Amino acid sequence: MTTTRNGDCEIWYETFGERTDPALLMVNGLGSQCINYSDAWCAMYVARGFFVLRFDNRDVGLSSKFAGAPTGAGGEAYLIGDMARDAVAVLDAEGVEQAHVMGLSMGGMIVQTLAIDHPQRLRSMTSVMSTSGEAEFGQPAPQALPLLTRAPATDRESHIAAHIEGLRMWGSPEFADETRWRADAERGFDRSFSPDGTARQFLAIRASGSRADGLRSVTVPALVLHGDNDTLIDQSGGRRVADLIPGARFELIEGMGHDYPPQLWGRWTNLVCTFAHSVDAATSAR
Secondary structure, eight states, X not given: OEEEEETTEEEEEEEESOTTSOEEEEEOOTTOOGGGSOHHHHXXXXXXXXXEEEEOOTTSTTSOOOXXXXXXXXXXXXXXXXXXXXXXXXXXXXXXXXXXXXXXXXXXXXXXXXXXXXXXXXXXXXXXXXXXXXXXXXXXXXXXXXXXXXXXXXXXXXXXXXXXXXXXXXXXXXXXXXXXXXXXXHHHHHHOOOHHHHHHHHHHHHHHOOOHHHHHTOOSOEEXXXXXXXXXXXXXXXXXXXXXXXXXXXXXXXXXXXXXXXXXXXXHHHHXXXXXXXXXXXXXXX
């Protein structure tokens, strides 16, 4: 087990590939553990020449849990900016001065914040299925919102049932696979079950507000990906992020909802790797 610290917060992480290759830091979404970036998917990035780092965000997985009363004025225990500093701590622990970063959903919010607050640590930023934090963009479909805000699961079976029910609503419909969904939910529950942590992360998203002004000033090369079947964060969220960041590139992935089925890994990985390598090549040519 490998851990690092951001203040009192312990962050669990692991790496794949050669440390001499360009680093790619992968950041998870709401309630999501780093194992959702499966070993096989990480291996695809390694094969394309990257040193891959994945970590558990605070309050999920094997990283620190924030039991006890929230501290913020809005009931939050921390903000997205604190989670961005957790990511920096992982880079520091591995001696990585600059990394390509990719974040999904809430992870997209975290990497956007990295690009705003810690641009010197980034080679490039890829924000996926995320939003700018503005209320006018990226809202869930009306039928998805009740599933997102329902009471948390209390045990293994209710966790699995909730995971499957959610993906029936916002997963990629063409690649729906309830056997795979169940296996993923079982693996996640058996590794760590932290519904209160997910709730605290949700409060952090709400309390952190809009990143629009900060995104307008981003100078880090940016790629924005979104699925055309995303009912949890409407594609207007991704399009808005791309519109706000000067020079950002937007790619719509047809057939993708708010998940990452293996059938889409090939296209997804190629988009990210081609973009990151192009940034490295341009930097080397200067």
